[in-house]
Amino acid sequence: MKLLTSFFLIFHIQVWAQTTVKGVVQGPDGNPVPGANIYLQGTYEGTSSETDGSYVLQTELNGQHILVFQSMGYRSREIPVTLSGSSYDINVVLKEAIGEMNAVAISAGAMGASDEKKAVVLRPIDIVTVPGAMGDIAGAFQTLPGTAAVGNDGRLFVRGGDASETAIFIDGMKVGNAFGTTAANVPTRTRFNPNLFKGSFFSTGGYSVEYGHALSSALSLSTSDIPLRNQGDISLMSVGGGFTQTLVGEKNSITATSNYFDLSPYQALVRQNFDWERAPSGWDAEVAAKQRWGKSGMIKAYLRKESSGMQIWQPSPGVQERGALIRLQNNYTFAQSTFKQAFSKEWDLYGGISYSRNVDKLGLDQQDVHHINQVGHVKVVGVKGLSDSFSLKSGLEHYLFSLRQNFISERLQGKLIDHHSNFFTEADYYISKQWIFRGGLRSGYSSQAGQAWLDPRASLAYRFGHQGQLSLAAGKFSQSPEPEFRILQPQLQNSQSNHLIVNYLLDKNGITFRAEAFYKNYYKLLTFRGQPFFYTHIGQDGEGQARGFDFFYRDRKTFKNTDFWITYSFIDSRRKFAGYSEKVQPGFAPRHNGSVVIKHFVNMLRSQLSASFIINDGYPYTDPNHPGEMNAKTRGFQDLSLSWSYLVKPSLIIHLASNNVLGRENIFGYQFAAEKNASGKYENIPVGLQAPRFLFLGIFLTLSKDKSANQLNNL
Known part of the structure; x- marks a missing residue:
């Protein structure tokens, strides 16, 4: 949390x-x-x-x-x-x-969230004010087209792709284990505080060659620059509390934050269906430092440490007892340093280094497993404007992927170390004020698999006289299998996909309309049998396709003091992967997905009233009582969430929110017994939200010489 x-x-x-x-x-x-x-x-x-x-x-x-x-x-x-x-x-x-990016720009597959760019879909503050997201970055993006709400998981599922196929970057650097570790059917969240970021680039496909190791989607988050003022921020919430202190100099700043959460008091007041032995609790601390470098340079450093744990009994179909006890203790460290420098003669240089270390101590009934996952990333990128109409970007990067698993009871140990070296280059050519072409090539080499690869990508955009624009993007994308599979079979090769996207975007006078059609095909997908830590028959004969279209409409003008957006996505995804023997619709990929977000400003009450509604047509699952795979489907998912934010005074904010206010019983599938009962049937239990709704109350106080300061400064 x-x-x-x-x-x-x-x-x-x-x-x-x-x-x-x-x-x-x-x-x-x-x-x-x-x-x-x-x-x-x-x-x-x-x-x-x-x-x-x-x-x-x-x-x-x-x-x-x-x-x-x-x-x-x-x-x-x-x-x-x-x-x-x-x-x-x-x-x-x-x-x-015609030579600047604020002329016609590539928009196929891309959804920017920054006031510094045209064709804005969401502003940074929008990402953290969606009621149903409860302050989680991934939760807010689930109201955008192309995504699917999988409430018992919490990660980002994009256009029929698995959540592991979405890569997350901070200031261009890879983030390993960006989501918190959790137990099955207990939804997770992104680890990072939304206050860190000033904008984002969320791509549903066709993204730049700068971003690799992602088969379906890339989410790149940009941290804020030097804050406006010195201030301290106190947060008191229904699930915990925290304090942030910011100190600002003429050319530098440092921000330190510490937080603690414990769901036990909340769950003692609000009844849950979880069978906790110990409800989730934990702490986190982070430090962010920024230094201006010369006239046009910036250096940023960031360190985050956190620790959390839980113990939960998970029931089994057909078993009267409490089930299996899952014990989880997680420790996480993420550190990175980045730089950016603009030189004369249209020459820019940026890059950095990042490192993440995730340690999970799992107790799976009678089995104890220690799981240590490390990801390192080093990158340097140069951008040169060769003329008003032509620019070239080239970069070098190196990844380290490391995994060590210890099976304590059996005294067994497995280890994986893999180095990836990558070179990429990409050119933007403004043919005219109406046309831009982008072409690029990304290369890579894996030391563990002994594999080299080339991924070409290209985009073309045309701007109409009415300020709308049409974009086309196509390319090849590669990603190595997850480390827990490569530790068992080190020679696994990359999974690969091809993307083709056609996009129309109009952003004018407070109204944004975006329509996009896409086709993706996947090959060399991972197939296996068995359960986590005990996989067998690992292979790469999987394949699949995803196709569909989506719409996004946002209106900040028609209704006074009201801002709303509406999305609809159709996703037809069929895959042979994981434990499936034929192409099926994945359980995380509903075909019809929609969302509505409304925010209304009431100046007289100094309040914002917000609502979000997410809906889909249900999740496929396999019922072993009938022949075939993924042969059944749950009823549709619906979630209506509401929030009220009240500005007591400039430095004091009170926020109240609830998701699923109607208490709908959303089911994401069913867990079946391994053997038939006396009646010859496989018994089952539903997989759903164990908390009918989540209520949040927060009080946020800012201490500063500037009495108008509050925690919205960086948004």
Whole structure:
């Protein structure tokens, strides 16, 4: 369980002194530039120009800042401003440009979440204010097209792919074991606090050659830069509490956080169906440091340590006793350091090093297993603008994958060490203001498998006169099997997939519409028999396809003080993989998936009322009482979640949220007995949410000389 310190919104109350900046944005021909993005650099204070090019920006910030003007097809303008509570008129003329990424951009498969980019689908604050997500990053992304809500798991399942096929990166560096370790049918969460991040790049396929070791999807999270001010943040919640202290210098900052959670008191008050011997509890601590380097460089360092545990009795079909006792103790360490430096003559260099170590001590009934998984990643990337219309990106990276398993009772040990070396290069060519082509090649070599590979990828985009754009992406993607299989069979080769995506995107005047069709085929998928730690008959004769389409519509304009989005996804996925002997629809891939998120700002009450609703048509499963595999399906999944956020005063926020408020009994499948009963039937128990709903209450207090400061500063 991660601290849920980022559920909230920026409330619109005018009780502090404001600076007003207004003016008109024009093109070189004197015509107005509507929809231009205008913001204060390093903050999320911004606005957009109207149809006549006029804009008004009001802010409570003060001091020296940079005002940035951006619009598709034009060069950016940066103007220094001094904010002091007065009113300023600043008129701007933008020059045309075709060589910048804010002209036509590749959008096939990509969903950005940053106010620094056009074609924004979700802003950073949106990621942490979806009621049903309960502050979990992956939970928020489950309201986006292409994803499936698998409530008894909690990880990201994208377009018919398994959760292990989605890779997560922080500032471009690989994160090993990004989700917390848990027991079967107890949903997990991402480990990282959403307050760390200023934006994200979520790709459902067709992503850049910079991202590898991911068969279906990539999620890249960008950490925030230097905070605005010194402050301390206190969090008191129904599941625990924490404290964060931020110290800011002229060119550097350091933030330290410590948190503790224990679900025992909550579950003593709110009845659960879990049979806990010891409810989940744990602590985490993290330190994030940032240092500006020269005129245009930045160095970031981050360290996180956490420890958690649980003991749970898991029932078995046809067995009257409590079942098997699962004991779990997890210790996790993640550390990384990254740098970014812009040089003269259109030359940028960035990269870093990351390391994760995940230690699981598992007690599986009478069997004790120690599981130590380590991932290391080193990367250096250079980007060179060779002209206004052509840029080249090239990089080198090296991965270390290490796994050690100790079976304590049998005194057995297994060990895996694998090194991956990769080189990638990618070019962007602006054919005109309407056309851009991206082509790239990613190569790799595995020391353990003795395998080399090449993955070509290409994208093409065209921007229409009405500001909509059409994109096409295609490419090859590779990923080595999970270490627990390679430790048993070291010579396993990469699984591979091919992606083809067609996308249309329109982002204009507060309304975003996105439609996408896709086709993916998979080969060399892993097949096996047996249970975790005891796999047999491991092979790579699996294959499959996934095809479908999805829609996304977001409206921030039609209804006053209301922001909402609607998604629908159709996913037709069939795979021969894991323990299946033929191509089947996976249990984690419902065909029809939809979601609605609504947020309404009530200025008079200083509150935000939010609702999210997720629905699908059910999960396939195998009923051994009938012939065939995946021969049955559960009833449809539905989850209505609500939240209320109240700004008591600028530095104090109260948040109340509940998921599944209707108490619907959502079933994700059934667990069947290994043998028939006296009636000749295989008995079963449902696999579902053991907690009908989860209630969250949080009180968040900020201590700072600036009495308007709160925990929304970095969102």
